[in-house]
Amino acid sequence: MKSIKIDKFGGPEVLVLKDEKIGKPGPKEALVKNLSIGLNYIDVYHRTGLYPIPLPSGIGLEACGVVEEIGSEVKLFKVGDRVTHASMPIGSYSEKQIMPEEKLINVPNGVSDEVASCITLKGITAEYLLHRAYPLKKGDKILYHAAAGGLGQILCQWANCLGAKVIGTVGSKDKEEIAKKNGCHHVINYSEKNFVEEVEKIVGKNGIDVVYDGVGIKTFKGSIETLKIRGMMVAFGNASGYVDTINVKKDINAKGLFFTRPSIAHYTVKREELVESAKKVFDAILSNKFKVEISKKYSLNDVAQAHKDLESRLLTGPAVIIP
């Protein structure tokens, strides 16, 4: 079977398509034939080594597929089940994959393979960010950076549906309309304007209840500036670089802020959490709380280009790889 591997950290050129033999699933594992694979910014962090992984390694954390073979002790799934996942072991940029059964989730009818493959990681992330990292309330004013991105489109639609006032930032003119169509009440082009000043025009000084910041170093200070007293800073990503130090006195104490740096793994520790979160995501899709539009499809041969597009900020929404 074909699978993308990396032997060293680096640019998109380290992603190499290889032919390899896949073994048999262990007692509590399932062999899954991938039908569609999710492209996520975390894949870039793994490729560059920002999030170090043992090498050589596969890449990718999200895919939807069909169970082809199960281990002797597998109880939750049977051959033929349509499943998805959003977790380690890394290596979903593959035609086939062996996964522990406890990491797999059934895909309900009415959700396509492609949507399932790009909504599991992003959807569960949106779920825990909006419901658990900070339980969003009706009327809350939120700031989300990169609102036209893969996660951004989903989270902003869902936040809008929950009754929040959604302010989104985007990096280019063409993304302004996309963010507006995807739940943002106000869109700020932060490549052209100072987003702190623009946010103040909308909600006043120190007016934001919660910032969801996946952009990182470029936006961190400004995000803090927009928050209200006792506001919540959710720093959950680093597309522009990792924020590895904060000044507690200036950044946090000055306004008595709450600060969290969560990851999806912290909110899917137990299988029940994973299943419950995925159910909320699928229910939200099936009840039209948000729509998922695939912005671009790649093949396994094109993954280097997919990474280039993602890092060049060319993608506008969830993208998939069709093996």
Ligand SMILES: NC(=O)c1ccc[n+]([C@@H]2O[C@H](COP(=O)([O-])OP(=O)(O)OC[C@H]3O[C@@H](n4cnc5c(N)ncnc54)[C@H](OP(=O)(O)O)[C@@H]3O)[C@@H](O)[C@H]2O)c1
């Ligand atoms: N902690 C978690 O559990 C978790 C889970 C999933 C995702 N995430 C994080 O959420 C964020 C969004 O993920 P995603 O997969 O949906 O990606 P994405 O939003 O589709 O892509 C990243 C976006 O970041 C913006 N950006 C700003 N400065 C950038 C720079 N210097 N280089 C590249 N991009 C830059 C770009 O939008 P503009 O052009 O509009 O600025 C770009 O489109 C990422 O930081 C990711 O790591 C975290």
